[in-house]
Amino acid sequence: MTKFVSFINVLSRIFGVFSAALVASAILVVCQMVVMRYVLNASTVWQTEYVTYAIVAATFMGSPYVLLVKGHVNVDLLPHYLGGGARKALAIFASLLALAFCSVIAWQSYEFFYEAYDGGWETDSVWALPLWIPYLPMVLGLSLLCVQYVAEILSTAFDLAPQTEGSTISDGGRD
C-alpha cells in the first residue's frame, strides 16, 4: 500500500512538472503573439486558442499535484479545534466528499471527451483544432485527482507519511 501511495505521489509530481511547463509555454506564446500582432502587424492564427487551452490543461493536470502539496484552499477552522482522532475522522470524511465530486466530474469529462472524439468536433477558428485534444488533459487530470484522493485517504487512515519520501523534489512555494 505504501508503494501504491508513493507511486501515485510521484505520478502527481510528474503531472505538476508538466503543468508548470505548460504555463511557461503559455507565457512565451503570449509574448510571441504580441510581437506578431503589434510589432510585425501580422495576424495570428493559433496563439489565442493554444494559450487558453494550455492554461486549462495546466489547471486540470496540475490539480492532483496541488492536492498532494495541500494547495487547494479550504476553511480549516473546525479541524483546527478538533483533537487527534476526531480531526482524522473529519479529514477522511471531507476527502470522501471531495472524492465523490471528483469521480462524478471525471466520469462526465470522459463522456464529454468521447463525444467530442466520436463526433469529430473542432474549434470554429481558422486553426480548427480537434476538440478532443484540449478535453484529454481534463480527463487525465481529473482521473489522477480521484486516485490521488484515494491515496490521501489511505495515508490519513493508516498514518502513512507521504510527504517525507518525495520531499527531495522542491515544492517551492510561499507557504
Place this chain on the structure above:
Amino acid sequence: MDPLTIGILAAVLVIFLLATGMPVAFGLGLTSVIFLVLFEGIDSLSIIADTFFAGIGEFSLVSIPMFIVMGAAVASSPAGKDLFEALERWLTRVPGGLIISNIGACSVFAALSGSSPATCAAIGKMGIPEMQKRGYPDSLATGSIAAGGTLGILIPPSVTMIVYGISTETSIGRLFLAGVFPGLLLTTLFMVWAIFYAWRRGYDFRSAVGAYSWRQKFEILPRVLPFLAIIIGILFVLYGGVATPSEAAGVGALFCLILVAAIYKIVQPRKIWEILSSSTRESVMILMIIGSSALFAYTLSSLFVTQSVAEYIAGLDVNRWVLMFMINIFLLVAGFFLPPVAVIVMTAPILLPIITAVGFDPYWFAVILTINMEIGLITPPVGLNLYVINGIAPEISLPTILKGALPFMICMVVGILILCVFPEIATWLPNEVMGR
C-alpha cells in the same frame, strides 16, 4: 420547491461542506451536483464537464497565471528590500519617513506581486526590524505591514479584480482603473494613522533620521525604477485598446523574469522552477475555484435561484444604503472565513444584479467588495497576513500583532465610508480614460 427555499438550502449545504475542511472548489462542485440531481434528474449531469471546462477556458483568464508568475518572480528576488531601501533613503528627512517608506513600499510591492502574504514577508523582513530599532512600538510596526500588504488586491494589476471582472462580465481595464485612487486613498489613510499614532505616543521623529549621501540615493534607483516602469507600462497598454489584459500580463511576466535575471542574477534552473511551480500551484487553486463556481452559478441560475433572490431583495424596497450596509456586513463575515477569490466568485454573480438594480455602479462596488476582502486578510480566523507576520517576527506575540492591525481595519472602514460619500474617487478615472 420555491426557488428562494432552494437557494437557502444551497447556502446551508455549502456552509456545511466547507466547514468539514474540504477544498472550496470541490465543495461548490459537490453542492451543484447534488442540487442538479435532486431537482433536474441524473441526466442533467451531462452538462457539468462542459460548464466546468468553459468556465476556465477563456482567454481573459490567461492573465491570472501570468500575473501570478510576474508576482512570484518579483517575490523571489530581493526587490522588496531594495524598494524599501530606496524609499527610506529618499524620505528619511520627512517626519515619519520610515512609516511612509514601509507602507509605500508595501503598496508598490503589493501591486507588483498581487500577493498579500508575499508582500508582508518581503517588506516586513526589512521594515519591521528597522522600525523596532528606531523605537517605534511593535504593534505599529507589524500593523502597518499587515495592512500595507493587503493593498495588492486593490491596486492594479490585481488578480482579485480580474476574477470579479470575469464573474460579473465587467471590463477588467475599467476595474483596474477604478482601483487606483481608492488604493492611494487607503495608502494615505494608513500613513496618516501611523504617523498620528506615533506622534501621540510622544515619538521623537528626529531620532529616526538616517544620513544618506546623494550617491547612495541615486545608486539604488536603477534596481527599483524598472519595476515601477512595468506597472505603469501594463496600465498604459491596457487603455486605448492597445492590448488585452492577458497580453499585458504575459509580457509583464516575461519582463519581470528578465529583470530579476538581469538585476538579481536569478537564473539558476532551481530558482526558475521554484517561481514556476509556486505560481502553478496558486493559479491551479484559483482556476479550479473559478471552474467550479461557473458550475455553481449555472446550477443556481437554472433553478432560478439567482433571479428570485434578486427579485426578492428588490421587492423588499429597503433604502439602498441600508441594503449596501447589509451587503457589507455579509461580505465582511464571508471574508473572515474565505479567501477573496472564493468570496467573489460565489457572491458577485448574485450580488451584481441587485447592486445595479438599485442604482449602484458595478465598478464602484468592485472597490467596496475588495476593501471588505482586505479587512478579512488581517482579521482572524483566516487573516493570512497576521500569520505571515507572526512567522517573520516570532518575538512579537500574535495578540500584539492583532492589536496593531485593528486601527488599520478601522482605516479601511473609514475608506469605505469616504467612498460611499464620494463614489467619484473610484468612478472618475475609468470614466475619464475609457468614456462612460
